Amino acid sequence: MAEPLIEARKVEKFYGVTGDNRIQVIAPLDLCIYPGEILALLGPSGSGKSTLLRILTGLAKASAGEVLWHGQPIDGPVPNVSIVFQSFALFPWLTVLENVEAPLKARGANADERRKRATQMLDVVGLDGFESAFPKELSGGMKQRVGFARALVVEPEILFMDEPFSALDVLTAENLRNELLDLWEDQKMPTRTVFIVTHNIDEAVLLADRVVVLGKNPARIRTDFHVDLPRPRDHKNPRFSELVDYIYTVLTQPDAHPEVPAATPSKPHYPMLPHARPGGIAGLLEILADRGGNEDIHHLAHLLSFEVDDLLPIVEAAAMLGFANVTEGDVEMTPQGKEFLEADILHKKELFRTAALEHVSLLAQIVRSLQTKSDKTLPDEFFEDLLDEHFSEDETRLQLETAVNWGRYAELFDHDARGERFFIPEESAVAETIAAR
């Protein structure tokens, strides 16, 4: 592993003298900040996150322990770091440009160079044209952009951010977060590492490569793990929610020590649909019922003069829907399968629908997507794009074909082959209620 940029060793913070009246704010803790990562420090309010940030930047002194910068103990502010503050901390009497120039002036840069670099940086954060405005003339989001420009103009080794989005409204914060990520991904940010303090779990999982969660009274590290999600990250990704849930558990249950949920590596989002028709599934179940509800697959294939390979998709489909169990080459009808078999046609469709929505994520996904549209229709391409990542081009087409078959049977949605669109027919109100549930 690379050399840490900043290393905290047995750093702690307390007020009062040793003894009963000593208030421990931060328990002795070790923390390393490495180059090339976005590190999010999470913790409940009042847990000492901001204090820890100030100790790491050298703004505040630790009561004990030491902070090393490139292996050297620090005394006073670390030479080349920046902070983006929650309250922006812009100087209201300086123009936007003067605010961004201020750190350069402190480093002794001459007027021309300052102007050039500050203007450039304002460009990067999307504030060109606002150079001569005063901060109070700007909206909150724009103020924080000035804050970013001021922090980045000195090309800090580490960009520290102290709840940079908390003072902004939800939409502005979201917007700014994404822009920050874009800058980071495109390597337009002249900084090696970002350290962000936040109390927003979503924000941490969305932004960070590594998440450190602090506990309270006194602050100590509860967990420290890498976020293994590729970017851009999607809130709807199950792994995303899994990590959010995990952090939530850590934060809300001070005494619990849950394991970081193991990543299920590249598990296809959409389990492959076996290419079987609903009628085929019903047929298989009838035969099974005839044979006492249980049969060896090879035997079955032989009986029906099928190739095993041809029979397998039907078996898999039945198993997927929960109508049959497959164990060691035997296929066995489940009670649900029995119920399905014995039901009349309307009830059959209903049972199929329930099973499909519950077990077949592709179908559920299609219904959900269609539901979000006001006209309840989406082009084929939309779903093709979704499946692209997981299947080959041909397989994608087959998957959608099967999905259409199943969806039509379950009366979940229909497909217009000529218009190449999926849609929910208006009369299938049933589908809506089920999907809404």
Add this chain to the structure above:
Amino acid sequence: MSIQGLARSIVGERTWSLLLDAAVFVAILAMICSVLMVGHSWLGPVESHAEISRSPSALPLYSLYSLVRMAVAYVLSLIFAVTYGYIAAYNKRLQGIMLAVLDILQSIPVLSFLPGVMLAMVALFPTRQVGVEIGSIVLIFTGQVWNMAFSFYASLKAIPKELREASRVYRFGWLQRFLQLELPYATIGLVWNSMVSVAGGWFFLMACEMFQLGQRDFRLPGLGSYLQSAASAGDTGAILWGLAAMIAVIILLDQFVWRPAIAWSEKFKFEQVEATAAPESWVLNMLRKSPLLTRLQEMTLTPLEEKLCARTAAAEMSQTNGSAGKVVLAVIIATTFATVIGYGVFEAANTLRGVSGAALVTTIESAGATFARVLVALVIASLWTIPAGVAIGFSPRLARVAQPLAQIAASVPATALFPVVLLGLLRLGGGLTAGSVLLMLLGTQWYILFNVIAGATAIPSEFHEVAEIFRFSRLDRWRTVILPGIFPYLVTGLVTASGGAWNASIVAEYFHFQGKVLQTFGLGAEISSATDAGNYSVLLLSTVVMATLVVTVNRMLWRPLYRLAESRYKLEG
């Protein structure tokens, strides 16, 4: 806009700026001229019996003299206030003692220093007018510096934590920090306190332009001495001329100094959103448009600041520890202070030994009399200013008319009016016993009035609506809404007013008038007469008693009231 319209507007701008530049240039020349003239007068021999002309044609020059005294004292005060506030805010060890000193000096009546300071200065410069001049300047300085120092200190302490951290993490040098963080943050407080201070300065200036000390008669040509001699001679015409000049000076100062300063300081307001109605000043707008001044700034101040900032930035980076030097310096300063204080205590003790028991009793009795007078003045002032202030504060229409008038009335220094009022009193056949209360009122009622107006304006309109909806009676309205609402402001006004009244007693209870001495029984008269007679032991004793009394009343009465106001009657959010 059409091309012609555009052209015309450019031409208009252009001629305007030339005119403006001419005006600025003339103003600068005039300033240089007046500095030369004042210098010439200061370096002349002491004119211990300088005749003060009562001709109106002398007034412009006299006004200039008074103004220059004020200006010099003010600049000194500003420098001192900033230095003192800075050290008090950043030196943890000195902070406590420096604040205590500030608190006490703020409440000591400055006029009791007058004789001592004058004698010292004249002794230092025996043959030059400059000794008396410096004496008056030192007195004005001591009258106006403390609240400015306190304001600067308080501003430094109130700088938001994150701004401070930003300046640290971005490694500002001390000069950059001072220019971009500390000074801007403190500016608004400094401007307002400067206004208060200068108003107070006029009060002392008028008193010390003409006074007698034993056999010696000190006169400085100026507005104050003009008014005093006019009143002494009973010359109504000259009195009116003098008052007119006084008011003119005050209005000019307001238009050319304070309005622009306030409008300019608006820029330093620490607010997140822009205010809707920001104060404006036509003078400031003109100055901002002047290309000459802009050029001048670009060529002198900006490069100078650049160079200094670059140097201090570099210095900060390669900071070496001069702690040994610092310790030596601290020891030297502490020793000097200790020596001066020790010497002072020794001398004072020596002087006080000569005080007889009877004199002590008289002093204490007279202190009681003045205390009673101060109380009466405060009560009378409150009785009319509270209803008036509340009425003005509640009615924006009334405020538009009344506030500027009151501001001008308030800024006419009471000491300038004393001779005039006294003349009126004598003609009506009143004595100084009641008259001195009136004189105290003159100077102090305004503090209460303005604070009550501010308090009444600050009462949220919801409170009025509540009173309206629940049909509060007039009495209930005063008891539950108005009085609690203005209470913190009222306390502030009363504290300032009581300090002012004590100070005024020194000039109000004892008066040289038309060759006679008018006096009444009181601590102020005690101080003044001791001054006149050159009785230093009584002078010292009564000064000490007055200072002790004022400080004690502050601690025992005003401070608890202040705390009550802060904790219970503060409107938050």
